[in-house]
Amino acid sequence: MKMSYSVHSPPALRCWCTLPFSSRRKASSLENTYFSNRTVFCSSARWIYRRHCEASVSGADLSSGFFFYSSLNKEQLTNSTRTMSASDCRGESEMLKILRALGMDLPTISHEEKHTVEEANKELGRFGVPCTGTKNMFLKSKKEDLVLVTALHTTRTNMKVIQDALSLKDLRFAPEDVLRTHLGVVQGGVTPLALVNNESKNIKLVLDKALVESTVPVVLHPCRNDKSCLMTPKQLQDFLRKLEYPFVVVDFSAEATGGTPSGDNTRAKSSTSLKETGKKTSQPAAAATTGGANVTGETKLGILVKREENFPQWYVEVITKAEMIEYYDVSGCYIIRPWAFFIWSRIQKFFGARIERMGIEDCYFPMFVSKSCLEREKDHVEGFAPEVAWVTKAGETDLEVPVAIRPTSETVMYPYYAKWIRSHRDLPVRLNMWNNVIRWEFSHPTPFIRTREFLWQEGHCAWQTEEECSQEVLEILDHYAAVYEELLAVPVVKGRKTEKEKFAGGYYTTTVETYIAAIGRGCQGGTSHNLGQNFGKMFNISFQDPEKNDGSTLIPWQNSWGLSTRVIGVMTMVHGDDSGMVLPPRVASVQVVIIPVGITKNTTDEERKSLLEGCKTLERVLVSGGIRAKADLRDNYSPGWRFNHWEVKGVPVRVELGPRELASLKISLVLRHDGSRRSLLWDKELPTAMTLLMDEIHNSMFAKAKRERQENTKKLTEWSDFTPALNRKCLVLAPWCGEMSCEDQVKKDSAEESKAMQSEEVRDDARAPSMGAKTLCIPFDQPESVEGKTCICKSCSRPAKRWVLFGRSY
Secondary structure, three states: OOOEEOOOOHHHHOOOOOOOOOOOOOOOOEOOOOOOOOOOOEHHHHHHHHHHHHOOOOOOEOOOOOOOOOOEEHHHHHHHHHHOOHHHOOOHHHHHHHHHHOOOOOOEEEOOOOOOHHHHHOOHHHHOOOOEOEEEEEEEOOOOOEEEEEEEOOOOOEHHHHHHHHOOOOOEEOOHHHHHHHHOOOOOOOOHHHHHHOOOOOEEEEEEHHHHOOOOOEEEOOOOOOEEEEEOHHHHHHHHHHHOOOEEEEOHHHHHHOOOOOOOOOOOOOOOOHHHHOEOOOOOOOEOOEOOOOOEOOOOOOOOOOOOOOHHHHHHHHHHHOOOEEEOOOOOOEEEOHHHHHHHHHHHHHHHHHHHHHOOEEOOOOOEEEHHHHOOOHHHHHHHHHHOEEEEEEOOEEEEEEEEEOOOOHHHHHHHHHHHOOOHHHOOEEEEEEEEEEOOOOOOOEOOOEOOEEEEEEEEEEEOOHHHHHHHHHHHHHHHHHHHHHHOOOOOEEEEOOOOOOOOOOOEEEEEEEEEOOOOEEEEEEEEEEEEOHHHHHOOOOEEOOOOOOOOEEOOEEEEEEEEOHHHHHHHHHHOEOOEOOOOHHHOOOOEEEEEOOOOOOOOHHHHHHHHHHHHHHHHHHHHOOOOEEEOOOOOEOHHHHHHHHHHHOOOEEEEEOHHHHHHOEEEEEEOOOOOEEEEEOOOOHHHHHHHHHHHHHHHHHHHHHHHHHHOEEEOOOHHHHHHHHHOOOEEEEEEOOOHHHHHHHHHHHHHHHHHHOOHHHHOOOOOOOOOOEEEEEEOOOOOOOOOOEOOOOOOOOEOOEEEEEEEEO
16 A cells, blocks of 8 residues: 655644755655654645745735645655656647637747746746736635636735635645646646636636736746746736636735625725725725626726836836827737827927928828839848738738738838939929838837837938938938927937948938936937938939930939837836826827815805816916816816826826915916926916926926936946946947947947846846947037047957947837
């Protein structure tokens, strides 16, 4: 008869933890220590015990996500966990079929097999976007009920809350053989995606309310623990609906108030306090839902992450809670909501008016480009080849000739320039197009900054002479600088890209570069390219030489230039703070929000009516004076909630209008960018005073951003100072010899040194600044002569030719 062994839960382990076991023993090995009850403890049990000691004893927090194995014999304990691996998992292909049917293309990475939440979370930084880890627990009751719980890795998952939610008792971790039978995966591979293997649908699924409401994607294993994929909460719910798999949403934070989830018709107590939401208590509390219905109730309105502590997640929280974007179910694509699109429309109006005065006309070309046209310019197509998306099918029929979706429009437009340009009298051709483009191949999308589809304008002009072409290149660059500085209050550095960084196939590229102080990175703001005559040669664009009558032809000089919705992301990163967006007044959809205050239970109906009418009147006065004003008169939200709402959205000025202000005609203001308070007289000059205040706010925001950039731009000549300056979130202005090999070496050396300077703990942090420095631009405004100085590259002794701006970059 075989002896039975078991790994005990924490109460039993407490008497064992003082025994002198080796800390280096493998997790699957057994100790040669026997007790009177014939129990053997392995080092994996000791690890489990440590995890439970770290957790709160009350409520039995299940944060480790580990399984307890009961009634397994010695052979099972030593061999089962050792031999089972990711290759034994099933369901991945079925899962992928469902995702494809839903149009989902999930970013996925491969890695070593992961068995714990902590191990899996170390891979989060590889996605390059704000995301959060998950923990998944497979449970079983004495009555054989099976439960899968999926939560954010930061959520304290209390067993009692789960049991109460499902009306079950005695839940505990299920044995691995039950796991393999019902989910078809091994330890570490448990996620809701594995429910494709549970055809009987006998597993009750519980989703953490915090996960369902997460504003950032979550990381899950795609039916095996040697891969991880990125998925939005909406995509996960769509997947479950496609499976027709019911689930229950549980608010674990409601434990303290006794709130528990239930079915569709039962209300659960809200976990969000009145202080956090500012919403009146008369509003219904949050309800847990089943069957994939939308979760109702409150979410935490404010920004929960500090900008300096976790910039990527802060950024995503800001642009989602400020209602700038919404995540879409195609990776790398986003919905631009009205609050953000208004900014883009203001940019269109501002920039469009300027180029119209230059004589440039708007047009539109189709988004498709033939393969033959795309491949006519070798350097150009090689530069964009990894990003080109191809249409290969129409319905179920393969296209005879695939067509590409434009990554940019040179190859779309220039065959027709060749048709339209025959004489010097046909020049110049000066066209601009507002459109969208697709650049598909990348693994680290960031809303507005780096997306697969984005909106932009692209200009394409052809001139008779190089001088005319070059002059326009710089004129457009000045207009781009004006967009940033005069509309968005973001200072820029104008300069020329190096040969390594210039536009593929172009003659040279000019750029406006921005600086994001919170993370110490530069970001390319807009580019204007002189394409030379290269594209004219490739596309047979020519015109008769006006100086000769022998039929000889000349090739025109061309330029192209583009500015995209990236400007919105840059603006957010530069000005935003821990409370949310900070909108520059000139692009704010609402410049002034008016909120009535001072209404109490003692306020009479007549007083209330008079105050609300006063708010409406003030709104009309400001709007008639050219100020974009809005009175927020919603009576189902408290004034405090509305203050917070508009603060997150970044409205430049808040007017608090109460009975006293109405009586004295002296309005009280709060300025969003610095939190200061002002007061203005409500007289006929009020619209003018408010307009002047908007200009003052803009200038203040611009001055602050410029000061931050100047203070964090270091002029250096010694390599020993270079990497430390980068790690202090600085840009570096340094002498450079002009050789491309030195650019590559600087990037490599700065990355290696940066990593070496960090402690092991910091290196494990995905947010650590380990990226090497690249050349951002050769500034037009050179600080001084570089004569007598050598190249900043530590392995180069060549004399410098110019000062170059280096930095980490998006």
